[in-house]
Structures are given as C-alpha cells and as structure tokens.
Amino acid sequence: MEMKTKTKSYIMPTYGERDLVFSRGQGCYLYTQSGKKYLDFAGGIAVNSLGHCHPKLVTILKQQSEKLWHTSNLYKNKNQELFAKELCNKTFAQKVFFTNSGAEAIECGLKVIKSYWNLKNKNKKNIITFHGAFHGRTFAALSAQKNKKYSDGFTPLLSGFKNIPFNDKKALENSINKETAAILIEPIQGEGGIRPASLEFLRYVKKLCKKNDILLFLDEVQCGFGRSGKLYSHEWAKIKPDILATAKGIGSGFPLGACLANSKSSIGMTKGKHGSTYGGNPLAVAVGRQVLRIISDKKFLKKVDIISRYLWKKLKKLESIHDEIIEVRGAGLLLGIKTKQNNIMISNRLKKNKLLTVPAGDNIIRLAPPLIINKKHADEAINIIDQTLKKLK
Numbered sequence: 166m167e168m169k170t171k172t173k174s175y176i177m178p179t180y181g182e183r184d185l186v187f188s189r190g191q192g193c194y195l196y197t198q199s200g201k202k203y204l205d206f207a208g209g210i211a212v213n214s215l216g217h218c219h220p221k222l223v224t225i226l227k228q229q230s231e232k233l234w235h236t237s238n239l240y241k242n243k244n245q246e247l248f249a250k251e252l253c254n255k256t257f258a259q260k261v262f263f264t265n266s267g268a269e270a271i272e273c274g275l276k277v278i279k280s281y282w283n284l285k286n287k288n289k290k291n292i293i294t295f296h297g298a299f300h301g302r303t304f305a306a307l308s309a310q311k312n313k314k315y316s317d318g319f320t321p322l323l324s325g326f327k328n329i330p331f332n333d334k335k336a337l338e339n340s341i342n343k344e345t346a347a348i349l350i351e352p353i354q355g356e357g358g359i360r361p362a363s364l365e366f367l368r369y370v371k372k373l374c375k376k377n378d379i380l381l382f383l384d385e386v387q388c389g390f391g392r393s394g395k396l397y398s399h400e401w402a403k404i405k406p407d408i409l410a411t412a413k414g415i416g417s418g419f420p421l422g423a424c425l426a427n428s429k430s431s432i433g434m435t436k437g438k439h440g441s442t443y444g445g446n447p448l449a450v451a452v453g454r455q456v457l458r459i460i461s462d463k464k465f466l467k468k469v470d471i472i473s474r475y476l477w478k479k480l481k482k483l484e485s486i487h488d489e490i491i492e493v494r495g496a497g498l499l500l501g502i503k504t505k506q507n508n509i510m511i512s513n514r515l516k517k518n519k520l521l522t523v524p525a526g527d528n529i530i531r532l533a534p535p536l537i538i539n540k541k542h543a544d545e546a547i548n549i550i551d552q553t554l555k556k557l558k
C-alpha cells in the first residue's frame with residue numbers, strides 16, 4: 166500500500182496540493198514507483214510531443230551531454246545556427262530567437278512588434294488580443310490577456326492591449342484604428358477552453374492586417390509543432406504570420422521555445438535589443454533539432470492527422486451517447502470535452518481510472534496526448550472516458 170502523508174512543502178503552493186508522483190515514463194505511459202500505469206493524454210500539458218523518453222531523444226541528449234552543455238550566447242553556436250535555418254526552411258520565418266519557454270517567446274514577439282513600430286511609426290502602439298486568450302504568466306503576457314484568474318492581484322499591468330471577442334469579425338473590424346500595431350492570436354485557444362479560431366476568421370485577420378499595415382503575431386505555443394496535423398496550425402488557413410511564438414511540443418519535454426519572425430518585422434531587433442542566458446543552449450538545440458526532424462516529416466504529420474480524425478470520430482460517438490457531454494471540440498490532437506458536471510471532478514475520476522487529462526477553461530477536459538499515439542491508445546482512452554462517464558450519475 167502507498168502511504169499518503171502530508172509533509173511540509175518548501176515549494177510555493179501556487180499549484181495547490183499534488184499527490185500523484187511518477188517515477189518513469191515510456192512512450193504514451195507514465196508509471197508510479199509501485200508500477201501503476203497511466204495513459205498520458207495530458208502530455209505534460211501538450212509538451213511531450215514524442216511521448217516519454219523517445220529513444221532518439223535520449224540518445225541525442227546523452228551524446229550532447231558528454232560534449233558540451235552551455236557556453237552562453239557570447240559565442241557562436243553552429244548547431245543553433247543550423248536549427249534556426251531548419252526552422253526557417255520549414256516555415257514562413259527568416260529570423261529566430263531561441264528561448265526556454267512559451268512566455269519568453271511571447272515576450273520576444275512583443276519586443277519585435279515594439280521595436281518595429283519604434284522605427285516605422287511611433288503612433289502604432291496598441292496590440293489587439295482576444296477573450297479567452299492565454300499567453301503565459303509574465304507581466305507582458307498577463308497584460309495581453311484579460312483573465313482575472315491569472316492576473317488578479319498583479320496590477321498595474323502594462324497598457325497598450327485591447328482585448329476583444331474571439332472569432333468575431335465585426336468586433337475586430339471595429340477595434341482597428343491608426344494606433345493598431347499588431348494582432349496577437351492563438352489559432353486554437355488552449356487554456357481558454359480548446360476553442361479553434363475558424364479558418365475564415367484567421368483569413369479575415371490576415372486580410373485586415375494587410376489592409377491596415379498591422380503585424381500578425383500568432384501564439385502557437387500549444388497548438389503548434391505538429392499538434393494540428395501540420396507543423397503549425399495556421400497552415401490550415403493558408404496564411405502567413407509576421408511573428409510566431411513556439412514552445413511546448415518543440416522540445417518534447419526539454420525546456421525550449423522560440424520566436425520566429427519574417428525579415429520585415431524583425432528589423433528592430435538589432436544588437437543589444439534582446440538576450441537570454443540559456444536560450445538556444447547546446448542541450449536544448451540538440452533535442453529540438455531531433456524533434457523537428459521527426460515531426461516535420463510529412464509522413465509523421467499525415468499519421469497525426471489520421472489518428473486525430475479517428476479520435477475525433479470516437480469522441481463524437483461518445484458525445485452522442487452520453488448526456489454528460491455538452492460538446493466535443495478542438496482540432497488535431499488538441500481536443501476538448503465540455504461536460505455538464507465540473508471538469509476538474511471528472512478529470513480526477515479519469516485519473517483514478519488511469520487516464521491523464523488536463524482541465525481547461527470553459528469547463529473543458531483537455532486531451533493533448535503525445536503525437537505518437539496509435540489506435541490502441543485512442544481506443545483505450547475512449548474506453549476509460551466511456552466507463553468513467555457511465556459511472557458518474
């Protein structure tokens with residue numbers, strides 16, 4: 166029997182109480198010390214894109230750890246240069262700044278915007294963001310979202326952000342003026358409740374950006390890096406951003422993020438304008454390049470697309486037979502189940518039944534499994550959800 170004892174914690178209690186401890190992970194499963202096995206559809210909050218301890222990532226990290234860990238960005242890092250080139254070759258971007266997290270990639274993108282308009286037009290100082298958005302926990306990121314859950318008690322926040330309804334063309338049109346510098350949007354909102362922007366809305370955003378000389382900044386920290394079945398989810402709308410924040414899945418668990426930008430928007434990011442001690446460090450770059458190599462493969466992305474459609478179909482079936490499910494939504498392998506009863510309660514029941522999920526806003530149970538799941542994993546998850554919901558009443 167595993168004893169649960171309440172011991173004094175020296176960690177700031179920002180995450181509340183946690184009792185589940187994992188000691189090992191392999192593929193799509195996590196294991197406790199006593200060998201209890203959990204199917205991981207939380208994926209470390211959409212991070213473990215290649216599952217746990219992917220053999221190729223283990224090998225590359227071991228190899229790099231025996232050669233070089235860290236030099237700082239005072240010295241040229243050839244692999245970092247190569248990684249940036251590889252990212253640019255596969256995306257809209259021509260310039261990259263490496264970070265250690267999503268919020269830092271957002272911060273960098275905001276500085277790209279500020280520095281651009283500082284050179285081009287000082288009147289452009291407002292950034293449009295959307296209801297339900299989540300961009301991270303730093304001050305600029307908190308300022309960009311209007312969600313009291315995250316920003317309560319941290320005022321004053323930064324000015325210059327205008328928060329408007331999501332997926333609402335009229336509201337967007339009405340909020341644009343001569344001071345609009347940029348639009349910052351998640352193509353699929355994650356924390357806010359797995360709400361995809363319609364492809365039509367994304368195209369409209371792009372159109373207005375072009376027409377009104379506005380920079381388009383996409384936050385693909387959660388929905389990017391293969392999760393949608395394309396390397397970046399905006400590719401579904403056939404649009405190109407000026408700036409993009411990427412993190413989470415890019416390192417499959419190794420802390421890594423990046424701000425991608427086109428050459429136009431990044432003209433202000435000259436010598437001395439930004440920095441990061443660790444950003445793009447040799448360990449992170451070694452892992453990131455390997456993750457990119459695997460995930461950007463067309464065959465891999467096709468597989469993600471196929472399995473995500475399979476999972477979607479099965480979830481829709483559950484929706485039709487379970488009164489408890491109000492709606493299934495999302496895209497690719499970023500899916501949400503909106504339930505009648507409390508999402509956290511149900512997520513805890515699923516956990517008891519050995520399926521890990523993550524609650525999100527709007528009473529959503531979020532599924533963000535590793536991109537390597539197969540039908541067997543999908544069926545196993547569906548079965549646990551089905552059984553759990555049956556026993557809820």
Ligand SMILES: *Cc1c(COP(=O)(O)O)cnc(C)c1O
Binds near residue numbers: 267271385386387412
């Ligand atoms: C997680 C997340 C962030 C913040 O990333 P961190 O690595 O936690 O700083 C920003 N934007 C989106 C859309 C996210 O999901």
